[in-house]
Structures are given as C-alpha cells and as structure tokens.
Amino acid sequence: MDQLLEQFFNIDLMIQAWPIIWRGLGMTLLLCLAVIPLGLAGGLLVALASLSRRRWLRWTTAVYVDFFRAIPPLVLLIFIHSGLPFAGIRMDPFTAVCLSFLLNNSAYYGEIYRAGIESIGAGQTMAARSTGLTPLQTMVHVVLPQAVRNVLPDLLSNTVEVVKLTSLASVVALPELLYAADMARSVTYNASPIVMAAGIYLLLLWPVIRLLSRYEHRLGS
Amino acid sequence: MTSWQRFLDTFFNWPVIQQYLPAIGKGFLVTCEIAILVVVCGIALGLTLAVIRAYRIRPVNALIIVFVDMLRALPPLVLILMLYFGLPNIGVDFTGFTTVWLVLTLVLAAFAEEIFWAGMLAVDPGQWSAARSTGLSHSQTLIWVILPQAVRMTIPPLTNRTIAITKNTALGMVVGVGEILNEATTAQAFSGNASPLTAGAVAYLLLFVPVVYLGRRIEKRFAWKKA
Numbered sequence: 001m002d003q004l005l006e007q008f009f010n011i012d013l014m015i016q017a018w019p020i021i022w023r024g025l026g027m028t029l030l031l032c033l034a035v036i037p038l039g040l041a042g043g044l045l046v047a048l049a050s051l052s053r054r055r056w057l058r059w060t061t062a063v064y065v066d067f068f069r070a071i072p073p074l075v076l077l078i079f080i081h082s083g084l085p086f087a088g089i090r091m092d093p094f095t096a097v098c099l100s101f102l103l104n105n106s107a108y109y110g111e112i113y114r115a116g117i118e119s120i121g122a123g124q125t126m127a128a129r130s131t132g133l134t135p136l137q138t139m140v141h142v143v144l145p146q147a148v149r150n151v152l153p154d155l156l157s158n159t160v161e162v163v164k165l166t167s168l169a170s171v172v173a174l175p176e177l178l179y180a181a182d183m184a185r186s187v188t189y190n191a192s193p194i195v196m197a198a199g200i201y202l203l204l205l206w207p208v209i210r211l212l213s214r215y216e217h218r219l220g221s
Numbered sequence: 222m223t224s225w226q227r228f229l230d231t232f233f234n235w236p237v238i239q240q241y242l243p244a245i246g247k248g249f250l251v252t253c254e255i256a257i258l259v260v261v262c263g264i265a266l267g268l269t270l271a272v273i274r275a276y277r278i279r280p281v282n283a284l285i286i287v288f289v290d291m292l293r294a295l296p297p298l299v300l301i302l303m304l305y306f307g308l309p310n311i312g313v314d315f316t317g318f319t320t321v322w323l324v325l326t327l328v329l330a331a332f333a334e335e336i337f338w339a340g341m342l343a344v345d346p347g348q349w350s351a352a353r354s355t356g357l358s359h360s361q362t363l364i365w366v367i368l369p370q371a372v373r374m375t376i377p378p379l380t381n382r383t384i385a386i387t388k389n390t391a392l393g394m395v396v397g398v399g400e401i402l403n404e405a406t407t408a409q410a411f412s413g414n415a416s417p418l419t420a421g422a423v424a425y426l427l428l429f430v431p432v433v434y435l436g437r438r439i440e441k442r443f444a445w446k447k448a
C-alpha cells in the first residue's frame with residue numbers, strides 16, 4: 001500500500017513537477033482554443049456541403065467524412081508530422097496538430113450539425129424563403145439556430161472528446177499537459193506527475209460530463 | 222524527376238512497401254486482435270454494469286457512476302502511460318498489449334454502460350409494472366422485457382462509440398505494441414521513405430471503412446426512436 005501511494009500519489013514529487021505541469025496546462029488550453037473553433041467552423045462547412053444540391057459535392061463530402069472517421073487521429077497526426085516532411089512540407093508540431101485535428105474533427109462535428117439541420121422540417125425553409133429571405137439568410141437566421149439547439153448536447157460531448165484528444169499532441173513532442181507530465185515521469189521514475197495530469201483533466205471535464213449525463217438521462221425518462 | 226514522380230516515389234514507392242508489407246501485415250493482425258478483445262470485453266462489461274445498476278443499490282450505483290465518469294473524462298493515453306510506467310514499480314508487470322487492452326476495455330465499458338443505462342431508462346416504466354404484475358421477478362423482467370427493447374435502441378450510438386474507441390488501438394504505438402502504426406513508423410525510419418506510413422494508413426482504412434459503412438447502415442435501420 002505504501003509502495004502504491006509512493007508510486008502514484010507522491011505529493012513531494014507532485015509539488016516539484018507543478019511548474020512544468022502548469023506550463024503544460026497552458027499549452028493544452030491554448031491548443032483547445034485553436035482546435036475547437038477550427039473544428040466547429042470546419043464541421044459547419046462539411047455539414048453544408050453534405051446537404052448541397054450538387055450530387056458530386058455530396059458524394060465527395062461523404063467520402064471525406066467516412067475517410068476521416070475510419071483513420072485513427074494518431075495515424076493522421078503522425079502522417080502529417082513525420083510523413084509530409086519527406087515531400088518537403090514541414091510544419092511545427094502545433095500546426096501539425098491543428099491541421100490533423102481540423103481534418104478529423106470537422107468530419108465528426110459535420111455529422112452532428114447535419115443531424116441537427118435534418119431535424120428541422122423543410123417547411124421552415126420554405127416559409128423563410130417565401131418571406132423573401134435568401135437561402136443563406138434562411139440557413140443563418142432560421143435553420144441553424146434551431147439545429148444547433150437540437151444537437152447542443154452532442155456538440156458538447158464531441159468537444160469533450162476533442163479536449164481529451166489534445167493529449168495525442170504529446171506524441172509529436174508538443175509540450176502540452178500530458179507531455180509535461182510524462183517528462184516529469186521519465187525524470188523521476190515515478191507515475192505521480194501523470195496522476196496529477198489525470199487529476200487536472202478530471203477537474204476540467206468532470207463537470208461537463210455530469211451535465212451531459214444528466215441531460216441524456218432526462219431524455220430517457 | 223518531375224514533382225509528380227517525386228510525390229509517387231515518396232508516398233507510393235512500391236518496392237519499399239513490398240519490403241515492409243510482411244511487418245505491416247503482422248501489425249494488422251495485432252491491431253485486429255486488440256480490437257476484437259476490446260469490443261467483446263468492453264461491451265460485455267458495460268452491459269453487466271448497466272444490469273447491476275438496474276438493481277438500484279445505492280452504494281454500488283455510486284461506485285459505478287464514479288467509475289463511468291472518470292473513464293469518460295480521462296484521455297485514454299493518460300491512463301495507458303500511467304499504468305504502463307507506474308505499475309511495474311509496484312510489482313505488476315503488464316505488457317504494452319495488456320495495458321492497451323485493459324485501458325480501452327474499461328473506457329468502452331464506461332461509455333457502453335452509460336448508453337445501455339440511458340436505453341433502459343428510455344423503456345416506458347409501465348413495462349416494468351406490467352411485467353411484474355404478470356408474476357415475473359425483477360431479474361426476469363430485466364432480462365426478458367426491458368433489455369431486448371433497450372439494447373435495440375442503443376445500437377446506433379453504441380456502434381459509433383465502439384468505432385471511435387477501437388481506433389485508439391493506434392495508441393499502442395506509444396507503449397511499444399507491434400500494431401500497424403508502430404510497424405509503419407519503424408519501417409519509415411528504416412527506409413527513409415514515407416510509403417510505409419501510406420501503407421499503414423491504407424491498412425487502417427481496410428479495417429475501419431467497412432465498419433464505418435456498416436455503422437451507417439445500422440444507424441439507418443435502428444434509428445433511435447424516442448419511447
């Protein structure tokens with residue numbers, strides 16, 4: 001038992017590792033601020049394209065979405081980070097993470113928006129159009145606000161997944177929370193810094209998950 | 222050499238791919254092995270937890286909720302690194318394979334429990350009363366009346382979640398499991414050519430595109446009907 005505490009909950013080591021982990025947390029938050037808006041915006045474009053009247057655009061989008069749903073995000077990240085330099089395309093880890101997350105997340109967010117837009121009856125569009133709104137105005141002022149409200153829990157739940165996914169950036173040596181914790185772990189030969197990082201992820205995400213699970217259960221009953 | 226040729230030579234170099242195909246094939250089998258073990262064990266454990274939760278024993282349910290919440294909030298890679306590097310120091314030596322299998326199984330179990338539980342709550346409470354009044358016991362009602370309806374409703378969200386979690390087998394690379402990504406990056410380092418990575422990506426597509434496609438079909442067939 002003592003050994004377990006010593007190995008996983010060593011307070012002294014945690015205090016020592018705090019400065020580096022604090023900086024890592026800053027990087028994780030910065031990464032979230034970049035990849036979440038990118039994913040939300042990219043996803044909206046994907047959703048609009050998947051509902052286009054042009055058949056070729058719908059097909060291309062379907063292939064895009066299935067492709068990025070089938071490729072593990074880590075494979076994509078490694079490909080961009082260590083495959084593309086062979087073709088002379090080099091980018092720093094931060095950009096590589098942003099690009100791979102944009103590709104991956106826009107597919108997931110896109111499917112959610114699409115379900116939301118499809119949940120709004122076609123009558124709404126016709127009514128809005130007949131009042132003289134353009135298709136764009138109809139989408140922005142009538143359909144989207146209702147669509148987003150309908151799928152808000154799904155958007156939130158996917159955002160939790162995106163925040164968790166930022167931990168993959170540690171694999172390409174971007175000094176975010178997990179990378180910082182793992183550095184401290186490899187110097188101290190002790191897992192406590194990683195336990196500390198886990199604690200921070202819990203602190204950030206647990207409230208959101210409680211909220212989501214309440215919402216899901218309310219839907220059920 | 223034109224730039225098109227250079228592009229082909231960098232990413233689709235057939236001799237290089239051929240040389241490393243056996244290794245990537247071996248990785249493919251390892252990925253399949255972990256994936257199948259995770260799906261079977263994770264869903265079985267998740268269903269078991271949901272069934273236990275239906276007995277509404279307060280302390281037990283509190284434990285289940287804490288377990289589920291923690292595994293939904295923690296990134297799988299954090300858990301994998303924590304167990305892989307922490308456990309040996311307290312005398313538990315898990316291989317990378319076991320660690321990845323264990324972590325992904327627990328994560329899938331947590332998500333599956335939530336989905337099954339939401340499905341069970343979605344079955345009209347009147348069904349409980351009706352079944353009990355015909356003389357079925359609590360357990361019989363659960364098994365023969367509630368679960369068949371609940372499980373049917375949960376199939377689309379469960380399929381999506383299962384695919385997303387199974388893709389995390391690629392995390393095995395970080396702890397030295399010889400799965401597709403690990404074999405592909407090793408081959409890339411040895412050959413100084415990006416083609417093995419392309420081959421690895423294709424291997425993942427071969428594995429997951431059919432599953433994603435099947436998921437879409439299932440989603441259409443079993444579309445979640447609000448009870």
